[in-house]
Amino acid sequence: MADRVELRRIQLGLSPAEVAHRARMSVSYLRELASMHGDFDPEGLTRLANALDMTSSELLHGRAEPPPGHGAAAAHPGLRRLTERECWDRLGTHGVGRLGLPGDTAPVVVPVNFLVDGRSVVYRTEPGSVPAVDAGTSLSFEADRLDEERMSGWSVLLTGTAEHVTDPAALGVLADRTGSRPWAGGSRPLWIRLLPDQISGRVIDTH
Structure with missing residues (x-):
């Protein structure tokens, strides 16, 4: 999950401190939460997902929808x-x-x-x-x-x-x-x- 948090943070142009402020948590707890495996703090996870404009499922497992352009090319x-x-x-x-x-x-x-x-x-x-x-x-x-x-x-x-x-x-x-x-x-x-x-x-x- 840490990689998804970092990628989304960069996409939004936010610093770690800004993400932590949005999620109403310390930067140290943000890092701890992002590196957890399995035993998550549900409330903290929800706040972090909201801070990154994602759902908890997207934060944990990645986005399910494929990127644009997966369809076949036009005939001509x-x-x-x-x-x-x-x-x-x-x-x-x-x-x-x-x-x-x-x-x-x-x-x-x-x-x-x-x-x-x-x-x-x-x-x-x-x-x-x-x-x-x-x-x-x-x-x-x-x-x-x-x-x-x-x-x-x-x-x-x-x-x-x-x-x-x-x-x-x-x-x-x-x-x-x-x-x-x-x-x-x-x-x-x-x-x-x-x-x-x-x-x-x-x-x-x-x-």
Whole structure:
């Protein structure tokens, strides 16, 4: 279970202290509970699962549903490159994407809520968390959508550098936008803008 707790913590962009605070327990007990085998504290397990936005069963045994894309391919699929305008149109105004950033030994990928602001992507996070990179850090960002029924989908990839948003007027406008509230909860006061050097995308069309 410890691996599932750690993976989910990273996915949500939470520190161990933040998870423990959400679960109303100490960090030391969080680690003890995550490493237990068989003889669990039911109340503590429930609080931990709620803190990670999971069920107790998912926390103990993993998620049962398969990831998207397990169905068969369409009869006559076609892969097409998206224009820059089509890429921004696919991203829309907000959503959830994947942020790629440098790690100690390998790149790290974490999900983030994002807003499209002009020709840039903006996200908010907690100082000291994994996505809270320094200004000037090289980043990549990917978002995609899959339509299982039509067996089609698209993906958009941006690469560029991070910039901290500090202007009070800009911060106020961003905070009032639809989709600005992070799914992981908390204040998330640090806003980071990805200034793209490149944007590319592909779409699978069915004929």
